[in-house]
Amino acid sequence: MSGVGEADATRERGIDALVKWVALAGGALLVAVAAMVVVSVTLRSNLFGMAGVPGDFELVQMITAICAFAFLPLCQLRRGNIFVDTFTMKFSARINQLIDATWDVVYGLAMVLIAWRLGVGAISAYASGENSMVLRFPAFWPVVICSVLAGLVAVVCFVTAVRRTKGQQ
Numbered sequence: 808m809s810g811v812g813e814a815d816a817t818r819e820r821g822i823d824a825l826v827k828w829v830a831l832a833g834g835a836l837l838v839a840v841a842a843m844v845v846v847s848v849t850l851r852s853n854l855f856g857m858a859g860v861p862g863d864f865e866l867v868q869m870i871t872a873i874c875a876f877a878f879l880p881l882c883q884l885r886r887g888n889i890f891v892d893t894f895t896m897k898f899s900a901r902i903n904q905l906i907d908a909t910w911d912v913v914y915g916l917a918m919v920l921i922a923w924r925l926g927v928g929a930i931s932a933y934a935s936g937e938n939s940m941v942l943r944f945p946a947f948w949p950v951v952i953c954s955v956l957a958g959l960v961a962v963v964c965f966v967t968a969v970r971r972t973k974g975q976q
Contacts, residue, residue, distance in 0.1 A: 822966055826880040829959065833877025840870040862941035869939075869949040876956035880963040883914070901974070908971035915964030918957050925954035 844867060847860035860866075882888055890910070895903050932947035939946060 819966065819970075822963065823884065826884050826959070826963060829877050829956070830881040833874040836870050836877070837874045840867055840874075843867075862939065862944075865939040865942055865944065869944075873949055873952050873956070876953045876960070879956070879960045883911075883960060883963045883967060886967075888914075904971045904974055908968040911964045911968035911971060915961045915968065918961035918964060922954050922957035922961060925950055925957055929954055 843860055843863060847863040849855065850857040851859040890907070892903070895906055898906070929947045929950040932950055933945070937946040938944060
């Protein structure tokens with residue numbers, strides 16, 4: 808029976824590691840887009856008088872959305888979301904764990920809905936051949952990435968719900 812427990816522990820460590828790497832990738836993307844904005848604004852300054860980075864606003868929009876979804880799984884894993892415990896402060900720790908687990912499931916279900924609708928939007932953008940205005944970048948790619956990341960948030964929500972019901976978090 809210990810093999811099942813070890814497999815669960817390995818799977819949990821795998822989820823934790825994946826979530827950390829996704830957040831690090833999101834951070835790297837955010838630093839890259841910030842550097843691009845600095846370069847673009849500098850090029851547009853009176854000093855250089857150039858046009859800036861073509862499509863910089865498109866890249867900022869797409870990458871910022873991806874980064875936001877990249878940070879959500881780690882935020883959930885580390886219990887970084889805002890919660891209000893005004894009415895539950897007098898409950899036992901066990902009851903509070905079960906309440907938190909319930910809300911994790913609700914959040915997970917909401918993220919499943921968001922992932923699904925983003926997926927539908929991506930399919931629609933792909934079918935219509937929608938592209939960004941300046942760079943002509945296919946519009947469905949960032950939406951697909953956000954859909955996958957929303958799905959990851961949902962998985963993490965369900966994992967944290969299970970951990971809380973077991974009293975692990």
